[in-house]
Amino acid sequence: xxxxxxxxxxxxxxxxxxxxxxxxxxxxxxxxxxxxxxxxxxxxxxxxxxxxxxxxxxxxxxxxxxxxxxxxxxxxxxxxxxxxx
Numbered sequence: 001x002x003x004x005x006x007x008x009x010x011x012x013x014x015x016x017x018x019x020x021x022x023x024x025x026x027x028x029x030x031x032x033x034x035x036x037x038x039x040x041x042x043x044x045x046x047x048x049x050x051x052x053x054x055x056x057x058x059x060x061x062x063x064x065x066x067x068x069x070x071x072x073x074x075x076x077x078x079x080x081x082x083x084x085x
Contacts, residue, residue, distance in 0.1 A: 002030045011077070021066045022077050028059040029081050 004027060011022040035052045039045060063085065067074040078085050 002027070002034065011080075021062050021069075022073060025059055025062050025066070025077055026081060028055050028062070029083070031055060032059065 007026045007030060008018060008023055011020075011026045012018070013020050013022065017023060032052065032055050035048060035055070039049060039052065042048070063074065063078070063083075066077065077083075
């Protein structure tokens with residue numbers, strides 16, 4: 001299970017921030033990592049594979065939005081999460 005509160009505290013813009021792009025990207029990244037491990041053990045789980053593809057696409061859209069609106073925050077998120085972009 002993912003500890004969303006810890007992720008939120010690390011990436012939030014202010015104290016009550018729960019839905020900024022940075023928080024959403026970090027949460028999706030952790031879910032993607034978890035689902036990738038699941039799919040390594042369960043190779044025939046195509047329903048979860050479809051969900052993984054949707055999460056990756058959603059994260060890509062959020063990263064593109066963040067890059068266009070606040071490039072400094074984008075670079076920080078990519079560096080903190082270790083994403084290849």
